[in-house]
Amino acid sequence: MSTNTLPVGNLGEDELLSCYLYTQSAQATLQQVSVTWEKKGLTGLVYKYKNGAPDLGDQNSQFKVRTQLFPDAVVTGNASLLLRTVRSSDEGEYTCSISSSDAGGKVNIHLRTAAFSAPTFKFSNGILAAEASRWLPKPNVTWSGPDGNILQGNTNFTQNSAGIFSVVSTLQSVNVSVSDTYTYRIENNLVTAISKATITGSAVPGNTYFTYSAASSLLASTYLSMMTSVLCIYHLT
Template sequence: YAFPVFLLVRSMITLIVLFSAIIILVLALTFSNVAPEVTTHDMFPVANLGTDQLLTCNFHESSGESKITRVSVTWEKIGMKGFVYHYSDGGPDLRNQNPEFQGRTQLFPNVLMAGNASLLLRNVRSDDAGVYTCSIDSSDGGGKVNIQLRTAAYTAPTFIFSNDIMAAMANRWFPKPTVTWMDHDQNVLPGRTSLTVNSAGIFSVVSTLQPINVSETYTLRIGNELVTAISRAKITGLNVSWSTYFIFSTASSQVPSTYLSVMTTVLGIFFLM
């Protein structure tokens, strides 16, 4: 008994539609948190050791008309016992706070009911690095967001020009940085750099450049895998003026890897069927 061709074609079309629906469903479930109720302005912040760092966490109302009348916020660090900070019933509840964070964390109650649950972490230490979770439960809904905190030490360099030599000094860098001098055309110049490290593992940078052309603008890059300082120094007569800005690395590779994992799973289901 021969199987009718039109039934075979119809079966194939049905399978194709089914597989397409599965792909759409899996992707929708995976990326349904692209616009969650709880969000952060910076998912991969880089904190400067010894300074204060704000971990941003914001709650967006699910309804444009409703107002938050009750909110509970819990900050946790993955892999750590106890919590980083807990707020409920109109005030902090720190009975189960991890001792490492005692006296070093703060929320801002005056903006909390407006949806701002950001955490201020004071005097950042190297072991503060890790993944933090901001969880919110409120009268208008809730959710959570993960924030990966990286720690580094970085300072802008200062410049000195004397005897036709330009020197740059930056006293706090970690991890170990690399140093590059460039001219105004971005050609690499043969500078000389000295790195010294203290007992805490923090590097001090001293770098010199010679010869120097008066009225020329030079670029100095000091950086590692987390942060880069870009300084532009200009010689005018016997004086040097400069400006510096910082570029921080981002860890955005997780979204493509998640997408690849989902597609691999879907294709595996396809071939198994």
């Protein structure tokens, strides 16, 4: 079973690539479980776990000190790989292979990379402003009012030396009323962030959730605090 083979890693942040083997046996031990993570086109391995310990002699230098499994979880068939500080070069197709004394399986995972952040809101002199500090690829911005109608905003983009965009967008006073709730949508081809912002004063609380593009145009949704994909490996009988 696989619920998401197209995770989106946020550049500069950690990403968990989840991989599970479900067995009917509760007798598996760390020594009986082996795990290999590979990346298509890569010389060497991403990570290998064998005989109850990491086996990193063939690990590619790109992943040194940036990857780990969780030994306490491996014994239960959880081969999830933590990838630290995601880079654009990490994008690509990964294969997770896991086996124990009585079961095994593998799954292909295509990791995509982007930069995305939740916006912060301010209200001053009749102007509602939203600032999102990290977006790549360059996003589009849409404002809508309490009744769902599209509002005309003013959006500016600033690109840093790494190519990542800072996005500042404003609504003028003609479109803004105190105590009303406005929807701010910022999106590119990989990630969409939708925020609900209610004007209660100069500090404007905003509730943001993300959706990530997936195969067949389906969306896998997650709240801001949930950055973990869930993947599974089938049980072989």
